[in-house]
Amino acid sequence: MEKDDKQRIMLEKVLKEHNYQESALLEILHRAQEIYGYLDKDLMMDISGSLNLPPSHVYGVVTFYSFFKLRKSGEHVVTGCLGTACYVRGVEQIMEAIEQEFKLKRGGSTADGKLSLLLTRCIGACAMAPNIVVDDEVIGKATKEVVTQKIREVLGGVKAET
Amino acid sequence: MEKECKVARTGCIGTCSVGPAVLVEPGDYLYQSVTPDKVREIVRDHIVLGLPVKDMLYKNEAYFQKQHRLVLRNAGKIDPSRIQDYISAGGYSALAKCLATMTPQGVIYEVVTSGLRGRGGAGFPTGQKWSLVARSHNTPKYIVANLDEGDPGVFANRTLAEADPHAIIEGMLIAAYAIGAEKGYIYIRSEYPLAIQTLQKAIAQAKAMSLLGEKILETSFKFDLELRFGAGAFVAGEETAILASVEGRRAMPRPRPPYPANSGLWQKPTLIQNVETLANIPLIVQNGGHWFSKTGTPKCTGTKCFSLTGKISNPGLIEVPMGITLREVVFDIGGGVPDGKKFKAVLVGGPSGGCLPETLLEIPIDYDSLTKVGAIMGSGGIVVIDEDSCMVDTARFFTEFCVDESCGKCTPCRAGLARLKEVFDKITHGQGEMSDIATLEKSGVYIRDASLCGLGQTAPNPVITTLRYFKDEYVKHIVEKQCVAGKCFKTRDEEELE
Numbered sequence: 010m011e012k013d014d015k016q017r018i019m020l021e022k023v024l025k026e027h028n029y030q031e032s033a034l035l036e037i038l039h040r041a042q043e044i045y046g047y048l049d050k051d052l053m054m055d056i057s058g059s060l061n062l063p064p065s066h067v068y069g070v071v072t073f074y075s076f077f078k079l080r081k082s083g084e085h086v087v088t089g090c091l092g093t094a095c096y097v098r099g100v101e102q103i104m105e106a107i108e109q110e111f112k113l114k115r116g117g118s119t120a121d122g123k124l125s126l127l128l129t130r131c132i133g134a135c136a137m138a139p140n141i142v143v144d145d146e147v148i149g150k151a152t153k154e155v156v157t158q159k160i161r162e163v164l165g166g167v168k169a170e171t
Numbered sequence: 172m173e174k175e176c177k178v179a180r181t182g183c184i185g186t187c188s189v190g191p192a193v194l195v196e197p198g199d200y201l202y203q204s205v206t207p208d209k210v211r212e213i214v215r216d217h218i219v220l221g222l223p224v225k226d227m228l229y230k231n232e233a234y235f236q237k238q239h240r241l242v243l244r245n246a247g248k249i250d251p252s253r254i255q256d257y258i259s260a261g262g263y264s265a266l267a268k269c270l271a272t273m274t275p276q277g278v279i280y281e282v283v284t285s286g287l288r289g290r291g292g293a294g295f296p297t298g299q300k301w302s303l304v305a306r307s308h309n310t311p312k313y314i315v316a317n318l319d320e321g322d323p324g325v326f327a328n329r330t331l332a333e334a335d336p337h338a339i340i341e342g343m344l345i346a347a348y349a350i351g352a353e354k355g356y357i358y359i360r361s362e363y364p365l366a367i368q369t370l371q372k373a374i375a376q377a378k379a380m381s382l383l384g385e386k387i388l389e390t391s392f393k394f395d396l397e398l399r400f401g402a403g404a405f406v407a408g409e410e411t412a413i414l415a416s417v418e419g420r421r422a423m424p425r426p427r428p429p430y431p432a433n434s435g436l437w438q439k440p441t442l443i444q445n446v447e448t449l450a451n452i453p454l455i456v457q458n459g460g461h462w463f464s465k466t467g468t469p470k471c472t473g474t475k476c477f478s479l480t481g482k483i484s485n486p487g488l489i490e491v492p493m494g495i496t497l498r499e500v501v502f503d504i505g506g507g508v509p510d511g512k513k514f515k516a517v518l519v520g521g522p523s524g525g526c527l528p529e530t531l532l533e534i535p536i537d538y539d540s541l542t543k544v545g546a547i548m549g550s551g552g553i554v555v556i557d558e559d560s561c562m563v564d565t566a567r568f569f570t571e572f573c574v575d576e577s578c579g580k581c582t583p584c585r586a587g588l589a590r591l592k593e594v595f596d597k598i599t600h601g602q603g604e605m606s607d608i609a610t611l612e613k614s615g616v617y618i619r620d621a622s623l624c625g626l627g628q629t630a631p632n633p634v635i636t637t638l639r640y641f642k643d644e645y646v647k648h649i650v651e652k653q654c655v656a657g658k659c660f661k662t663r664d665e666e667e668l669e
Binding site: 066074098 | 187188190320321322323324325326329361362363399400401402403404405416417418419420421422478479480481482486487488518521522552554556560565568569572576578
């Protein structure tokens with residue numbers, strides 16, 4: 010409960026910073042997602058009330074932009090860059106290797122909620138293609154071996170042997 | 172022995188394939204693939220003894236020789252986090268010149284004379300756009316700088332923002348003075364955290380020095396600047412969609428007219444300009460439009476930044492004069508295809524660009540020549556494709572991208588692209604028929620001609636150009652069920668369809 014209050018206070022600060030302007034909806038959603046991790050129904054209702062916007066408008070915006078998440082993602086997040094340069098340089102094979110080894114599908118998480126595998130259209134590091142982002146670290150000129158090893162490391166190395 | 176040596180962080184030099192890179196001045200010594208151990212050697216031999224470490228120097232001189240760096244003039248040279256660096260490189264003197272000696276009309280005149288065209292892709296004459304907004308009596312007026320570099324495979328705007336943020340801000344200030352705007356937004360995609368940080372810092376520094384805000388350089392000119400973040404929508408780069416997004420709505424394009432120059436943000440006159448276009452402005456003001464028009468070709472002046480990627484020996488960010496040939500870019504600067512593989516095609520203009528074969532490499536790079544062969548300038552993406560890639564699969568990949576990114580507002584784009592993708596799925600799973608080729612051709616033309624915005628109008632380009640230049644691969648897939656690159660006819664997707 011305490012934690013919730015603290016998050017709400019942070020959100021209020023953000024709203025105030027933006028003067029409760031409707032036009033700052035995207036910035037507010039960005040910050041709200043930073044604070045809460047994802048945007049659930051209650052949070053969207055809260056924001057719609059604060060900005061005096063219909064809930065449908067807020068939900069419409071959230072679902073239009075792929076950056077906003079409606080569900081909590083895993084403790085660790087791996088993002089594959091599916092930009093043109095990465096595709097041409099074989100990111101697909103790395104994604105398949107991750108899916109196989111860690112038993113999850115792109116867009117989803119492992120059953121234990123430890124790992125999510127997401128896709129992005131381009132992180133703009135094309136000269137280093139293929140790129141995979143493990144948590145916040147960009148791995149350029151990625152190979153299956155390097156990436157799966159890195160993921161095992163962030164997961165704590167437990168899963169590696171099975 | 173005492174020697175003073177300043178160690179500075181800079182933006183990207185553009186030689187991404189041999190990073191990390193270290194530049195030692197004076198003398199422009201560029202060291203490649205530097206490691207902590209190698210740094211010790213550089214300091215000992217080069218800095219202390221004055222003997223450059225030859226075998227660690229960047230050897231590919233051709234990479235820089237054919238380039239002409241105007242927009243990227245400061246990239247790799249100044250510390251982007253210090254406004255003082257930008258100022259001592261001549262920064263903000265163009266703004267000072269405008270405010271002290273030029274009328275708004277005079278500024279527009281120079282931009283018209285320069286022949287500069289929008290670098291976001293469409294190539295609309297910049298000076299003409301400025302006159303349109305300037306002429307409107309409706310106030311307030313706005314400026315939106317487009318840094319929503321959504322094209323996968325492109326990173327020129329990101330590099331510019333990270334290496335020389337003040338060039339963008341100065342360009343915006345000059346534009347604001349010329350058209351009479353008092354408020355501007357830089358719309359930047361959220362996938363670029365470092366660029367956001369760099370710009371935030373630059374804006375704060377400019378404000379602290381009274382280069383933004385009220386009474387700029389002690390004149391009556393005022394201009395305020397805010398950042399707006401994208402959230403992962405390719406279509407937001409379209410000029411009416413970006414307006415919707417800045418206003419906090421879904422980034423959906425609307426029909427034009429009215430054009431943003433008359434009715435843009437909150438129905439007020441708005442100038443929308445790509446950040447690369449804006450970074451050219453201080454140079455034009457400083458040196459005159461006539462000086463600028465001498466670079467490039469008569470109809471297409473200046474330079475263009477290109478992100479050179481894919482199967483190429485020297486990937487990176489380059490800036491070349493307009494009119495250079497594709498062959499010079501791919502082979503002389505880019506060093507051709509690595510690992511002894513054969514060049515197959517070059518994709519020019521991002522996911523809705525065209526795939527061009529080797530026979531077309533002699534064409535000059537300018538808006539009109541590229542459009543003639545079915546490609547576009549777009550935001551300057553050049554992706555080289557070698558014999559390991561299948562052209563049918565490549566066209567399928569881009570179509571899938573555009574299906575994902577279509578906003579869904581108009582039917583040709585929403586339904587038409589989905590139809591194209593169905594046909595591609597059929598062909599790449601071995602169920603293609605010869606009539607599918609005609610379906611692709613016909614639908615592609617319909618989508619191109621009937622869609623509302625640039626996304627739909629250019630989305631079929633990869634399909635149309637691969638059909639034009641690589642039809643034999645389609646036929647092989649359909650008749651012989653063969654993929655020359657061994658990419659197609661997998662069964663995984665079929666399972667997923669269930």
